[in-house]
Amino acid sequence: MDMDQLTPQKIVKELDKYIIGQDKAKKAVAIALRNRWRRQNVPAELREEILPNNIILIGPTGVGKTEISRRLARLVNAPFLKVEATKFTEVGYVGQEVGSIIRELVNISLNQVKQKMMQGVEERAKKRAEERILDALLPYEKPKLPANLPPEERREKRSEIEEQKQKHKRTREKLRNMLREGKMEDREIEVKTDQSSDRRVEVFSNINLDSFDIDMGEILSGMMPSSSQKRKTMKVKEAREFLFYIESQKLIDMNEAKEMAVKQVEENGIVFLDEIDKIAGEESKSNPGVSRQGVQRDLLPIIEGTKVPTKYGMVDTTHILFIASGAFHISKPSDLIPELQGRFPIRVELNSLDEEDFSKILRLPKNALIKQYKEMIKTEGVSLSFTKGAIKAIASYSAQANARMEDIGARRLHTILTLLLEDHLYKLPNFKEKKIRIRKNDVVKVLSEVIKDEDLTKYVL
Secondary structure, eight states: OOGGGOOHHHHHHHHHTTOOSOHHHHHHHHHHHHHHHHHHTSOHHHHTTOOOOOEEEEOOTTSSHHHHHHHHHHHHTOOEEEEEGGGGOOTTTTSSOTHHHHHHHHHHHHHHHHHHHHHHTHHHHHHHHHHHHHHHHSOOOOOOOOTTOOHHHHHHHHHHHHHHHHHHHHHHHHHHHHHHTTSSTTOEEEEEEOHHHHOOOOOOOSSOGGGGTOOHHHHHHHHSOOOOOEEEEEEHHHHHHHHHHHHHHHHSOHHHHHHHHHHHHHHHOEEEEEOGGGGOSSOOSSOTTOOHHHHHHHHHHHHHOOEEEETTEEEEOTTOEEEEEEOOSSSOGGGSOHHHHHTOOEEEEOOOOOHHHHHHHHHSSTTOHHHHHHHHHHTTTOEEEEOHHHHHHHHHHHHHHHHHSOOOTTHHHHHHHHHHHHHHHHHTTSOSOSEEEEOHHHHHHHHHHHHHOHHHHHHHO
16 A cells, blocks of 8 residues: 555554454554654655654553554565574573564565565566467477588478478467467476576575575575476476566566565565563573673674675665554563663553454454354355354353453464364365354353353363
């Protein structure tokens, strides 16, 4: 979606399609996203001085922290990376080198840029792929005119070659029509694969090669002796997709793609730093190898703004938007080191979900769970429906389960619905009825005993 038209109110409206409630969090991320567009449109001398509004989302698991951030990135097709803060707290050394966050983000951005560029060359790539399939279906080697032929024989030979050429052309066009009509889909052909796409070495090592900023696979591939083109046998329908990808890659300017990928990360990148509460608070006495403050200090330069070396050039992290999240049951945001707190000026607390929220989550979002199950069961030729009483009962049992055990938010609905529909999902497609209607009594029958029995509840839900 074009950022020019995405006002904060429109952003919130788009997020409402997928996430129920949490209006404060939606408002905060919407303003942060719009502020990026505002920054890009201020005078150049002031543009570099405006820093992003990094946010800490505080709340239990399953209330929408990750989903809000992911949907926000999809809305503007921004490079997005979710990373666990605990990934950088391994015993013996301070986890992975934090620069790998930016390198992963650049790789994601490059894939997005390549996908967009591939759309621009789609028609040309399809035509080239079609020509290669026709070459495989009807190989043609141009006849050579023998030397030292008498003039009369030379004319006859030329005429014969021209006739063969025209015959081949007519046959090729017939095959082209059959190909476009889908009559050749299951025909097997031999396809030549490019050396550059196949000659690749995978490197498996305990060493964190990311920190060296070196593509070892590429280096080792270059050291290997070159070989003749390989051939793969595949069906036409598989070859079409395979050759389309190869031809698209040839038509893309990779240098331009790399430059665009780096720029996209610098201007529009979003990093979701999950479980930041796990690296806050006092150092662990029982496990002295884990340095929480050490990890925070390693993250600080990336969040403050620094230049990180990548395979595609230096990346400036100053204007990347960081959204951190955590439950903060034991620790609190003020337990973070002061310098890191200062880089997250906005803090938003998300609400736990109640029975009414669960009822809305089941029905209203575009990707609502009930809609998902309806579509899955529809593939078996059976229709699924829920009464209002059944939906209310599911919401009620979900709220009760979260209150009695760990509060896992909306994820509780997955376990409840799986348990409720288990028998139906198992029996399909060998099911006599073509309609499944879930009523309140069905929900009570399946879930009431499970909810009552504390031990069984913990085991099942």
